[in-house]
Amino acid sequence: MKKRYLFFTLAIFGLVFFAGRLLIFSAETSENVNAPGHEAQAEVTDREVLIEIESGMTFSTVAENAGIGGTLMMNILEATEDVYDLTKIRAGKSIAFYFDRETEQFKKMIYEVNSESELYVEQSDEGLTAEVKEIDYEIRIKTVEGTIDSSLYQSALDQNIDIRAIIELADVFAWTIDFGMGIREGDTYKFIYEERYRDGEYVMPGKIIAALFNNDGEIKEGYYFKEGIDEYGDEIDGYYDLSGQSLQKMFLKNPVDFKYISSGFTTGQRYVEAFNVSTGHRAIDYAAAIGTPIRAVGDGVVTGAGWNSHGYGNLTSIRHNGVYSSNYAHQSKIYVKVGQHVKQGEIIGAVGSTGFSTGPHLHFEIVKNGTKINPLTLDLPADKSIAEDNLENFLAGIDNWRKQLHAGE
Numbered sequence: 185m186k187k188r189y190l191f192f193t194l195a196i197f198g199l200v201f202f203a204g205r206l207l208i209f210s211a212e213t214s215e216n217v218n219a220p221g222h223e224a225q226a227e228v229t230d231r232e233v234l235i236e237i238e239s240g241m242t243f244s245t246v247a248e249n250a251g252i253g254g255t256l257m258m259n260i261l262e263a264t265e266d267v268y269d270l271t272k273i274r275a276g277k278s279i280a281f282y283f284d285r286e287t288e289q290f291k292k293m294i295y296e297v298n299s300e301s302e303l304y305v306e307q308s309d310e311g312l313t314a315e316v317k318e319i320d321y322e323i324r325i326k327t328v329e330g331t332i333d334s335s336l337y338q339s340a341l342d343q344n345i346d347i348r349a350i351i352e353l354a355d356v357f358a359w360t361i362d363f364g365m366g367i368r369e370g371d372t373y374k375f376i377y378e379e380r381y382r383d384g385e386y387v388m389p390g391k392i393i394a395a396l397f398n399n400d401g402e403i404k405e406g407y408y409f410k411e412g413i414d415e416y417g418d419e420i421d422g423y424y425d426l427s428g429q430s431l432q433k434m435f436l437k438n439p440v441d442f443k444y445i446s447s448g449f450t451t452g453q454r455y456v457e458a459f460n461v462s463t464g465h466r467a468i469d470y471a472a473a474i475g476t477p478i479r480a481v482g483d484g485v486v487t488g489a490g491w492n493s494h495g496y497g498n499l500t501s502i503r504h505n506g507v508y509s510s511n512y513a514h515q516s517k518i519y520v521k522v523g524q525h526v527k528q529g530e531i532i533g534a535v536g537s538t539g540f541s542t543g544p545h546l547h548f549e550i551v552k553n554g555t556k557i558n559p560l561t562l563d564l565p566a567d568k569s570i571a572e573d574n575l576e577n578f579l580a581g582i583d584n585w586r587k588q589l590h591a592g593e
């Protein structure tokens with residue numbers, strides 16, 4: 185229906201400005217005014233050819249399918265050379281080409297590079313110009329809340345919350361809440377986030393602005409704050425609690441991404457065995473399917489990566505600093521090498537059942553000064569906090585969000 189309204193609006197403009205052309209115009213544009221996600225108004229008179237990229241397709245095949253000849257194709261490649269590498273186009277995406285309806289001249293090409301930006305190649309009098317532009321979404325603010333019966337994931341499904349928003353929420357609290365073992369029935373959450381729209385249609389969730397999680401009676405809060413720009417031009421931003429302490433810590437709570445262990449689990453049941461000194465099992469076992477990605481819980485250097493003959497199977501060890509290291513056992517695949525530097529959250533291997541193992545799981549250990557300690561009780565200080573000068577600014581900025589989160593308590 186929206187497309188029709190758009191069409192009528194355009195038709196009316198057409199009537200006023202190009203009365204003579206209206207009939208031809210309406211007959212031609214009704215089948216495909218514009219592809220979803222692409223700007224509509226300006227290109228009404230252009231003919232659009234949308235090519236879905238299939239696996240194995242290169243840019244030249246895509247261009248060929250769009251009816252673009254070799255010379256123009258080479259010119260497009262040349263024009264984009266310094267802004268985007270068109271050999272990186274991915275299957276499952278599409279490229280939109282626009283041609284003048286009368287002259288059949290190439291006018292424009294748009295490729296969605298990622299959720300944040302698009303590549304534009306445009307024909308002007310001076311020739312072809314290429315530019316990667318940030319996608320300008322319309323932002324709407326949404327507040328959602330829920331109660332957990334079995335898992336955060338299930339609760340999101342039950343309440344029709346976009347799963348991608350819930351994954352973001354889990355990321356906000358990835359250092360403070362253990363979404364596997366630490367979740368209790370009756371835990372509640374509420375969060376305020378941005379929704380991204382294009383041409384009036386919902387595309388995806390944007391960033392979370394403020395979030396509250398009641399975990400077993402303990403209230404955790406997180407607020408987004410941008411402190412500034414660093415020397416490399418990157419944003420200094422993150423999530424902070426009410427005292428301005430970063431929610432980020434030296435270690436993630438889970439080496440297995442929330443979305444893999446959460447789906448379908450009921451509290452605790454997917455864990456084979458927890459940390460138990462009396463049985464000698466000084467580790468946490470995360471049951472997950474073979475192939476599930478394993479993440480480094482903290483920055484560090486790989487000190488071991490390979491077969492262990494004492495039952496650990498494929499084992500990776502990471503030294504985080506002079507005090508802490510972590511071990512990941514029974515993997516089906518190891519993606520890192522000894523000596524390699526890894527970042528927190530980086531995928532280092534895949535869950536398996538190698539060595540002495542009764543089923544697919546990750547056996548995860550944290551070692552402190554040579555002794556295996558319980559990762560679940562490990563509480564590390566915050567990564568950083570908001571600079572003193574910015575604290576007042578931060579508190580003033582979150583005031584409204586904070587009130588909204590606590591409204592109705």
Ligand SMILES: [Zn+2]
Nearest residue numbers: 467468469547
């Ligand atoms: Zn184990």
